[in-house]
Amino acid sequence: HEEPLLFEQDQQGRSGVDLPEVPRHKTRLGGMERKAPIGLPGLSEPQVVRHFVRLSQTNYAIDAGIYPLGSCTMKHNPRLNEKMARMPGLGDLHPLQPVSTVQGALALIESLADWLRTLTGMPAVAMSPAAGAQGELCGLMAIRAALTAAGDPRKKVLVPESAHGTNPATAVQCGYAVEAIPSTDDGRMDLAALEAALGPDVAAIMLTNPNTCGLFERDIVKVAELVHKAGAYFYCDGANFNAIVGRVRPGDLGIDAMHINLHKTFSTPHGGGGPGSGPVVFSEPLAPFVPVPYIRHDSAGFHLVERQDDAEEEGIHSFGRLKGFHGQMGMFIRALTYMLSHGGDGLRQVAEDAVLNANYLLASLQDVLSPAYDGPCMHEALFDDSFLKDSGVETLDFAKAMIDEGFHPMTIYFPLVVHGALLIEPTETESKETLDRFIATMRALAQAATGEGDKTRFTAAPRLAPRRRLDETQAARKPRLRWQPETAPAEAAE
Amino acid sequence: HEEPLLFEQDQQGRSGVDLPEVPRHKTRLGGMERKAPIGLPGLSEPQVVRHFVRLSQTNYAIDAGIYPLGSCTMKHNPRLNEKMARMPGLGDLHPLQPVSTVQGALALIESLADWLRTLTGMPAVAMSPAAGAQGELCGLMAIRAALTAAGDPRKKVLVPESAHGTNPATAVQCGYAVEAIPSTDDGRMDLAALEAALGPDVAAIMLTNPNTCGLFERDIVKVAELVHKAGAYFYCDGANFNAIVGRVRPGDLGIDAMHINLHKTFSTPHGGGGPGSGPVVFSEPLAPFVPVPYIRHDSAGFHLVERQDDAEEEGIHSFGRLKGFHGQMGMFIRALTYMLSHGGDGLRQVAEDAVLNANYLLASLQDVLSPAYDGPCMHEALFDDSFLKDSGVETLDFAKAMIDEGFHPMTIYFPLVVHGALLIEPTETESKETLDRFIATMRALAQAATGEGDKTRFTAAPRLAPRRRLDETQAARKPRLRWQPETAPAEAAE
Amino acid sequence: MRYLPLTADDRSAMLARIGAGSIDDLYVDVPEAARLTAPLDLPDHRSEFEVEREIAAFAGRNLSPGTAPSFLGAGAYRHHIPASVDHLIQRSEFLTSYTPYQPEISQGTLQALFEFQTQVALLTGMEVANASMYDGATALGEAALMAKRITKRHKVVVAPAVHPHYAEVVRTLCGFTGDPVLVCDTGDGADPAALPDDETACLVVQYPDLYGQVRDLRPLAEAAHKAGALLVVAVTEVVALGLVTAPGDMGADVVACEGQSIGVPLSYGGPHVGLFATRQKFLRQIPGRLCGETIDQDGRRGYVLTLSAREQHIRREKATSNICTNAGLCALAFCIHLSLLGEAGLRKLAELNHARAVQTAEALEAIDGVTVETSAFFNEFALRLPRPAAEVVEAMAVRGVLAGVPLSRLAPREGGQQDILLVAATELTQDSDIQALVEGLKEVL
Amino acid sequence: MRYLPLTADDRSAMLARIGAGSIDDLYVDVPEAARLTAPLDLPDHRSEFEVEREIAAFAGRNLSPGTAPSFLGAGAYRHHIPASVDHLIQRSEFLTSYTPYQPEISQGTLQALFEFQTQVALLTGMEVANASMYDGATALGEAALMAKRITKRHKVVVAPAVHPHYAEVVRTLCGFTGDPVLVCDTGDGADPAALPDDETACLVVQYPDLYGQVRDLRPLAEAAHKAGALLVVAVTEVVALGLVTAPGDMGADVVACEGQSIGVPLSYGGPHVGLFATRQKFLRQIPGRLCGETIDQDGRRGYVLTLSAREQHIRREKATSNICTNAGLCALAFCIHLSLLGEAGLRKLAELNHARAVQTAEALEAIDGVTVETSAFFNEFALRLPRPAAEVVEAMAVRGVLAGVPLSRLAPREGGQQDILLVAATELTQDSDIQALVEGLKEVL
Structure with missing residues (x-):
């Protein structure tokens, strides 16, 4: 069951708040009262809570898995x-x-x-x-x-x-x-x-x-x-x-x-x-x-x-x-709060572990992906798409295939100075165990992408996500940026 | 990726808490200090948070959908x-x-x-x-x-x-x-x-x-x-x-x-x-x-x-x-807090809407399921399994098939006075829209169960849940009620 | 370190895999002179409860408006936030996710933004809205910048009685490069309808204005349009739109609102959330993110960030704005709270606010020497005192009453303006608060 | 009514489908005389903020141990709970789910229970544990009942220095039907090893005991076993098990703990969480829920509630206990907090508790006329005062110090016991707290 829009759940007469009775008062609005309704939907609290809980369940989050978006630094957010x-x-x-x-x-x-x-x-x-x-x-x-x-x-x-x-x-x-x-x-x-x-x-x-x-x-x-x-x-x-x-x-x-x-x-x-x-x-x-x-x-x-x-x-x-x-x-x-929690000693460790984790990924993937540059990296490891050459798999496909493996993809196509960039930032709050699992998956994907055989695992990915690839061209060509009430069919107006 | 047990994520040297240094003090434990380690696993906070977030994501909850467990009264829990x-x-x-x-x-x-x-x-x-x-x-x-x-x-x-x-x-x-x-x-x-x-x-x-x-x-x-x-x-x-x-x-x-x-x-x-x-x-x-x-x-x-x-x-x-x-x-x-929020007027409405919702379900399902008794019900509607007679589908199968439709099943096999009981309690916090969707699904399932054709939709259900049917017999015959460290193989001891 | 999963053994094993002798080897590119060797002068890491005590010590030195009668407004309003709002925005899947660049696994955020955009458009009476700005003031600045792009004119005119913070942000963003920005003094008697000329990109007005005054914007829209300019409307108290005519229904071309009043705590001024709404025809000039509806490969409805050719990450120096991170989570809070309110709830909330403000005004009008200067208002009005408002506010604070905002804190201090106190009431204003205000003022004046 | 989604139109349409004229038609089975017609004498529904004010008014009439030096213990301890614990247990998927009767969609709850059971078994040094009881006292009562079932004997012996609340619950649960329960006075000097006889099902002892005394249980285990009885050990401060020898390592047959100290707020006494651990051989006599590992149809590891033939919903009058709802969410909180602590964290936490208690004891011992009566303790000890402890506690409360629990509140008031004050310290005890306690006592005594 797909969660409908709030507006599709409207029934006037419902509200998710109670408010005290409005005391009797003179109106001092200078005649500027709103005449027409706004058009906001009426829902009860249980419906609103369920709506947003259900929506949230279609999101990936750092609390649920590694989120290795290079240049975005998705690390653990302490409660x-x-x-x-x-x-x-x-x-x-x-x-x-x-x-x-x-x-x-x-x-x-x-x-x-x-x-x-x-x-x-x-x-x-x-x-x-x-x-x-x-x-x-x-x-x-x-x-x-x-x-x-x-x-x-x-x-x-x-x-x-x-x-x-x-x-x-x-x-x-x-x-x-x-x-x-x-x-x-x-x-x-x-x-x-x-x-x-x-x-x-x-x-x-x-x-x-x-x-x-x-x-x-x-x-x-x-x-x-x-x-x-x-x-x-x-x-x-x-x-x-x-x-x-x-x-x-x-x-x-x-x-x-x-x-x-x-x-x-x-x-x-x-x-x-x-x-x-x-x-x-x-x-x-x-x-x-x-x-x-x-x-x-x-x-x-x-x-x-x-x-x-x-x-x-x-x-x-x-x-x-x-x-x-x-x-x-x-x-x-x-x-x-974060600074006081880490202290000066912890903050230094933050930087070191972030750099260590990125270099560990780089060292563990350099033979199957193509590192963009030599030498140690800092907090993120950059690869280009030369490892995908002639494979029929694009950087985008590779990223989408990661979704089916349960991972959020890395940043792709940025920075622009590298062709088909893949920028991986693990951050210091990922464990070695998680990195090892990530590495194993990346290696398997890289081998599948560059090997023989059917590539629909990449080109048709993701298949296990709440949505498959979305039509961004249609979204831009015919922008629908808000819900509109269905226009009553002409017959109904008779 | 399945979430391992906490104990399988152990690495000593990690902890998810920081504590101040222990001040120097005389020990007054009377010699009762613990000698051996307890065996608790070491994890960092990010790992613990992710572990429980991931576990939670395999649970159904009232915040995510109707939970019509008769006699359990799963209603909206206000924040x-x-x-x-x-x-x-x-x-x-x-x-x-x-x-x-x-x-x-x-x-x-x-x-x-x-x-x-x-x-x-x-x-x-x-x-x-x-x-x-x-x-x-x-x-x-x-x-x-x-x-x-x-x-x-x-x-x-x-x-x-x-x-x-x-x-x-x-x-x-x-x-x-x-x-x-x-x-x-x-x-x-x-x-x-x-x-x-x-x-x-x-x-x-x-x-x-x-x-x-x-x-x-x-x-x-x-x-x-x-x-x-x-x-x-x-x-x-x-x-x-x-x-x-x-x-x-x-x-x-x-x-x-x-x-x-x-x-x-x-x-x-x-x-x-x-x-x-x-x-x-x-x-x-x-x-x-x-x-x-x-x-x-x-x-x-x-x-x-x-x-x-x-x-x-x-x-x-x-x-x-x-x-x-x-x-x-x-x-x-x-x-x-709940009482003050509802007031006397609201509490009466709670009862009435709970009863109304249950009777609405009863009235809407009575021709496809088999109501156990005549007359209006109170807050829950009871059916027996006579509608499933000769269908090859048991009450349990019917309930499990509901999971694949996105619903938590009703209470089954209780009360014992009815054969193959199905006890549905919607509660007052479900909207008519939700009930209508639930009714439509139940009707479709009932028709599928009692009609011709393959019944694996029921007998093999659930297929879309985090787990398929679990072997409860094995669980009871060879109870494994706690994690045990792997015993080191004999060779390793050499 | 509770947040760091690597153990000493891990670090050694990882360095070995990398082929580095120590962590220092990974910092070889840092010029040697810049490598810190000694620890900085900072305390070491601490336990949760020690940190809590330290933060609580800061909190203990403030007077919380939750514990004192408070009539503070002037762009930030203490409203009640339902408990479910704060709970929902703290769900991991919302709180700890990034900008939805991978829409297949971000539909929750995206659908909520689509709903937010719809709510903002409805509330302002406009056709489209974006996925949020930092706050009301920056949204207004971006609105004026957009007006310049659309009209290809350079001059921005800010009418009297616009919140000085907002006017200053407009001046910073639009005037910094030397373009003319005419900011009228807050209390200037100038007729705003006379201000737009043929060089004017937009006329910026506030509604209700700084003094809480609610007035018909149609004449201003006409005047602006006649001059070829756009009418840009700032709204600092968005709850007002539940009760008064929407700017969009009076000819506004862009509406920039502070959305804090719905779902977002005061938080000493931030983070808040800017709402930005405009006409469909200006779509491709909108700053910031837009979420749009589309379908996926299987034909199912879904949502994506769209029209990103306007944005910096694609368009770089030709972008409509440099904004990247916006106020996503606050927009979500706004969306959830407004969903709970719905049509009936928002209207009643607005009526309660108005009723409380009228009650407050009437109680104050009974004090000798004090006059309410705002003839028509929503939940805030200007009160003229017989002496400088700033002093009165201080004296009231000593009595534990947050009496309002002295205009002199915002506007030029000269002239009669310094006796003006801005007084706001909300649904949280109680009879006892009003009584404390009145009694305090009687003593202090 | 914000929680009720049905509208008046819905109700009419639904009644029509049902074929009922009004809601009253659905209540036809209620005897007419019992149908309420007039509203009850109760207030009408209220807004969130009105309710918040009302609850806050109750809160405002209490002295919170969070804001006062507090040395209260005696079965409930103020420890720090990491922020992530409370966040995680509030996740909808944990908070608003039911007992995991449908395991396919309840693996989160089930795996957490399996982990909880393992933690409890490890901590107590036992082989198996159940999925929680209401609290420590009821867990102890159930332990004694289990001992009766296992030994087929009727007599329960409660040694001296067991928390009187616990002893009373044992007496209620085991003695209500007329079976003998021998409860020694808390301060009784009787040698507990001499108590079990050949009618005794179990000897119940507390560790550390009511006075905080830590002592070797091996002699008691021997004595009990020799008499054919079981040794049942109650633990009211579970953090102690991070530092002292586990009961399971000293021959205990059943361990019943109050788990509140790890992850669960004081909450004025409830809900807390009872831990129940025992030997593998007693498995089928365990009360309450058990979660077990198994596989699903596809061979994947999974968890289910198991051995339910012990439980009331299957076994009815032959069940091992009437317990149904237990303390699931508190067990989860315990499990999360203990996961965060881990081996190293729990040990350090326990050491801190002990250190703070020793510091407190030493500071008190410096006061004339005051003696620490407990020779070996973990984080709590008995302090003998020169006058009745209850009066001292009242006098200290007036000074804003929660000095501890007077033994007379729990135990018989006669004899020297009335001068005993139970004083507990935890990791949250600060030097300034100890100073306030000492200075206050000097004034009051």
Whole structure:
């Protein structure tokens, strides 16, 4: 039995809530009462609960199995973090309470900021960005504000070919032209090409490190020198900070700004698409250009600087406000809980185990899949599709066949610098036993894909999932983005 | 991939908890330290979470679909009740705190007791029984105590043939011989047989009402008169109180004691087998024989009478203590939350809708299944297997075929008074849409079972469940009730 | 370390398979000078209960609106969330799944998003909606950016009485590159209908506005359209749409709402959820994710993320927005709570909110020297006090009453605005709360 | 009514299908005099938030051990429960399922029970365990009943220093029908080894005992066996078994534990979970449910409820017990928490408990006139005070300290026993708690 849409379960006269009787009152709506019904369906609570339980049962989840999506970092989400985020006195605070009544909340945010400063070796941090992509925007805006303040706004941002799509999109949203820097054969940014591209119109470089090929940019200190020599800023996409947390401080690499995806490195749950949180750490030169609001701390306690004019008074030339309130407090609580749970020692172990697990996969699969690059990887192992050459099986088919084996596929077709990419990120919270089972399955699939015989195991996969392959072309050509009530047939209108 | 046992995932050196370092201390164990390891497996938290999530995914649940187990009353379990049971100041109280520090807890229990007294029309209630079966024991013990106090302990308890197994088991555990009373053709207790069986050695009758055939015992007032006239007590099994709550008060029927399964009528979740809670209401004559502890309320507040000697001082000849502490507080909170949510009006509607749903099923299936008895039923509809006669399909096969249709089967082979019984209890929290779908499926199955053609759809069912039929005979013949470490092969010992 | 399954033996065996002598060998690409050798100045790992105590200590230093009479609003509202909502969003299959890139094993998330999009479209009176934005303010910023793309004009006009946070986000997102953004002062008396000119991409208004004022948007829609601009409507209290005419029914082209009021806790300002709805004709200019209906290989109905040629992961520098992660789980919470409410429940909830606000206003109007400035409102209104509202709020906080939001916290502090207090009521407002507010104010004023 | 899906239209249509004129027609079998016509004197249905307020009002009148220094034990212990335990047991598939009568769609519950049984057997040092009982006291009562069935003797002997609640339950269950139950006074100096005679079915002892005393059970096992009786051991603090020799290793025939300490909240005394373990040879006399391993039609390993010929639903008046519903979900919580702990975690937890208790004892021993009476203990001991413990406990409660359980609340009030205070510590006991206890006692004594 397929679960129908909520709207197909409608019966007016039902509701899943009870509310007290509305007290008698004068209406003061100025005649703006809604006339027509909204069209929302009526269901009882049991129906709503069952609907969403049943829907959930068609989802894969990290709690049910390895979720090796490269560049997405699906690791275990501790339940303690969820419990803490719901603690009375934290989860139920209003963002505009008098500051005197939220000193604990501000102290918590500052405590998280301290951890981030210590882990990154950077002196300043902006807490408000709502997600990694907004963090990028925040970083580039601060850079643009600093350049503008120096009378030299510049025009271009350099982005390696292997970058996440958010990097170029962000640069454009911030008013810059984007210039791509090619990669070398070893999967790093081409230093010579960078040098050639740098010039007086370059505002910044955006480099992911470890990069999206799962490799550490060996020349990163040199990159920073070149960038700074050219009068530009070095923005680091911190999406992969989980590979180096506790082992390398970005501040020691010459970076000027870097966002941190709390859900990746610090395990706030991804929730099927969010919410995220993307604090940005800044170097000294960029520190005076942070967004509002921010927290200041003195002997009288914690203060919240919410307005650009107040910031200006204390020498912060804030570029403005990025979102409604102070930031993703719910995510802050989870991330701080995660940090306190791991401690400095545990966070370092997190990075090491993530890297160890990825290299273990790489070493165990390199003879049957085709590694994209040589050498140790960081937290994720990248393969291309050359092992599938002439097999009649595409990367997509291979990924879908994994579903029938009970695994969520890896990231595919990203990064773009590799043909038919397969990017596998196991994370530190997978056991060796799970990896061994995963490896055995991958090896068996690779042999089946490249051997003789029928390939429908791949081309017709998945067959054991709640749905077989979905027609994405039809979805895009004739977009149906919402339920519509059936139009009454003409006969019925008689 | 099948989920292995915890013990098969063991690796020492792992733990799913962190604990602070043990402070240095003298050991005062008197030399009783454990020498050998216990043998518990080592797993990390992510593994444990995944293990139980994966296990859970092989379970059916009321949150995922109708669970029409007759006599079990699987209805919607509101989440509000779970939230309330975990409220700080309730869920974390210690049972032996000074009574002055738990006045709210005692007030809550008394409030629930008040609801139970009002709904049943009975003057007294014992809150401590841990489940329905213990409630039965509590009721019979009070009866025995009263009879003994009157110098006439008697020897027999009368139980109708259709009774739950707990009834005779309880009577025996309480030291009585059990005599079965046959049923009449209309599914009720045979009044003549009862009259014949009643005599000076009968301590009590145990009658379920509505009975396990889903029928109201029409002659119940007459039964009470006969029982009382014989000097016996009338114990009513209240398992099916959900059919009449708010519409009929057992106290108006002449009942002396009745347990109430909080999970059935008041929707505390069954949790795959418990915990339950089985308060017992008592008539005036039995009220002085309640178990300890119980609550007393005066102008100074709430008191907890925990000891038989204290009870005796205030004229309560308590038969003693049934369980460790005061009762299933966690269940009390849930049940009271349920009552407050429904109110008196809602509880009456609960009974009516439960009865309406059952009769709707009966009316919609009576031409394809074979109803066991005529007339309206109460909260559950009983069929026998005569519709399957000569079909090659047994009741069990029919039930297993329902699994492949996505439904949990009804109760089968109970009550014993009907051949190949199928007992369907939809409960009030199923929508008409769900019932209509259930009816359509049952009708299709009944037609398939009784029609021509291959019956493996039934005899080989289920085929779409996490397991096919399990070998229960082997399980009982060679009981393996725990995991055992593999014995090392002899060679390895060399 | 309870979260780490590898044992010391595992690590050795794995290094051996890799052919590395130690974990350091895997970090060879890190410049030597940047390799941390000493531990950072951070505490070691701790047990669950020690962590709980530490977080509880932070919580203990706050005054929870759940334990005090609270009239705080101004863009975030304390509503009751049914217990089943929080339970359902915590189900592993929702909480610990990723963006549904593999639709065959993500139908739960996808169908819920499809239902969410439908709910948002219905509620706002629009034709289509996306799968959520970070919050109401960023949704508004994205709306203005979309208006610029559609009209190919550069100027954005923000009418008076738009929440200053929202106006600031619009200014940041639309004005950062030098494009003109005209933000009227919150209390500016300017007629918004006169603001759009032939360079204006959109007129941005709020409904109900910052002061809680509910007004007919049709004249503004007409004025905007006449100038060739779009009307972009911000809604900070989405429960209002259960009772007042939908923006879509008054000519709005884009509606950007904060959805927190339905299903999402206050959480000190985030995460919340932005709702984004518009006309069908603007479909391919929508920012963020869209979920669409289609069929699978066996012809069964199913759902996928669609029109991703608008998005950064495909379109890169030509994307409609850089948004990637959105507010998925909060959107799910919104969807579940609204499913529970349904048509009848939402309407009654909205009526209760209005009734409570009217009761609060009437009680306050009885105080000497205090006036309600908002002539027509839903559940929030501006109260003029005889002295600066910020001081009054502080004095009330000392008395344990969260009296509302002083306008001066949001808007320029000059002028008569500083005596304005924004007061909100919801279904959770009790008679005793109103009494505490009134009595407190009488003492404090 | 949010929980009721039927609409008025549904009800009419359904009555029509049934052929009934009204709902009353379905209640025709109820004697007319017993049909309620007027509503009962009960309040009407209420919204979630009104109900929450009402329950919170009850909670507000209690002193939570989570917010006060607490040394309460005597059969119920405040331990930390990892957040994942409570989350997992609330999963719909566990929480809202029934007893696994249809094993094909109940493997989750069944495998967890099989794992639980194994854990209990390992922990107690026994060969087999059942799928749980209501609580420790009823498990003990059932153990004594089983001993009677096995030995075919009628007399049960309860040694001194068994928790009076447990002894009372044994007396109720075993003595109600007139069979002899000898319950020694808690403080009786009798030598338990001398108690069993040739009519004795079992000797019941507690370990650690009511006073926290840990002692070698081997001599008692010998004495019992010599008399032809079984040794039945009650354990009220199961965490102790992480550190002390298991009863099974000292000759116990049946072990009945309260499992609350692992995974189950105090909940004012219930629901808790009874553990029941015994020797393989007594298998068919075990009360309650048993889960066993088998294979399905396709040869795959699977689990079923088994040996149900012992149980009431099959065996009726010949059943080994009348138990039906047990403590399934609490057993699951126990199983999950113990899985998280594992061998190393349980041992460390037990060590922490002991260390905290020793620290507490040492701090108390420094107070004049106060003596620790228990010579060897795990996490609880008897403290002799210079005045009646019940008064001291009350005085301490006024100071916000839950100082322990006065023995007089449990045992006969005569004699020196009334000055005994039972003091327990756990891993949650903090230095500041011990300090508050000591300082409070100094003031109060």
